[in-house]
Amino acid sequence: MTSSLTLNFINWDVNSDIFTVPIINHPIRWYGIFWLLGIVLCYKMLWTIFKKEGRPIEFLDQLSIYIVLGTIIGARLGHVLFYDPSYYLSNPPKIFAIWEGGLASHGGGIGILLGIFLFTKKQKLPFLWVADRIALVVPIAGACIRIGNLMNSEMIGTKTNLPWAFIFTTIDQIPRHPAQLYEALFCIMLFFLLHYLWTKPIVKSSTGSCFALLLILLFSFRFLDEFLKLNQEDFENSMLINMGQLLSIPFILIGSTLLIINNRKKNNKC
Template identity: 80%
Template structure:
């Protein structure tokens, strides 16, 4: 690859660190900032929805604690179990070293489902009622996380000669698909679509439809986007499809089954307390 050819592509040489905290000599990273941005945006958007339904602020505060904890714990355990179990079995204390990286979005998805179940049971609400409202903001959180991946130059794409290819200089000098950016852009579009359909009451009429739509569309795109990413772990090279695609299939099937079930019955929404 010559220098003249590289000029036709986007050179990505952004540092993952924003600045260093002098006293403790620890960096503030873009990835953490985007995680925080995702949490704040989700909270603000969800609050506007729940407030209109007569829910108090305490309701959202409790729900937020469940969801954030479920996301982080699930994402961490997902990475450990799905991608590198042997390493963590040999180094069990590293399980807690979350600051070193290692979060899996599919594990985060499972963690969110568990958190919704526990919260819904405590509040005596239908699982799908809570899941629908969480589904409205999940895409914006996903967009923020993928932008964090982009800033970290991780989850990079396969080589390409398309004019919008990124050259991740911290990795190599090969133009690649900005697969993280593709997914971030899709998540923003999905967020806008779902919230538009919710406002028009198209998704609101049948409990569970919003949640089902999220599962089908988000994980279908994730399945396709994986074809444009390099594998995260060496063992994936021997698989017909990679781990991200394998883990996306159950979510797609769950969403499809829920949509079929919902098409055969009408579910009334609970009245806000």
């Protein structure tokens, strides 16, 4: 694994495989490691939150199962349905071949929401109460996944002459925006912002506000960052905005609507 400065640009020459397991002859990849890291960090932070609020850790263990399964299944089905449905409908077994790559973050987001819904329905907990706490840790998972994309030299950016441009040598010799890194850094900043706002009574007491802010800010940045990325599939080249941007809009609208409703409720109490 090497990464060096070439002229004004960063020469990114990273092997996506860490090592190969001899018995099964299957590689262990950086992408999978960062996915696992994101899950572990989220669990640790939620454990702290649940402890502080006096909630049973058993709830967290159950919630984690719903969230992890929802994320993986949703992300896979999102890729299948949003980006290449004809191929997967013609090759159904490939739907389950996650190891070949193909996870969509928007599908993962839908899977998380469904996981929260099923968990809260079973435990008879308020959906927005749980969603607020999940919102506090999601940015860290997002940052880990985007770093994983960077290690894979995937979701690469458009051409640029900016001094921090990356040359993804496994792709070509063109300096490009490190769009994955932009999202990772934004997710880290969003993590600290949400935790700061969570200390403010006006946010913490307004159930759903933290969740709404996550949806608005995260997917608004995703919408903008897509302008700096190459389209993932050829069919997107004929679209006014690409699939990533199109799928971001509903999340932004849901977050905005929730924030407006919360604001009206607060004003009615005054």
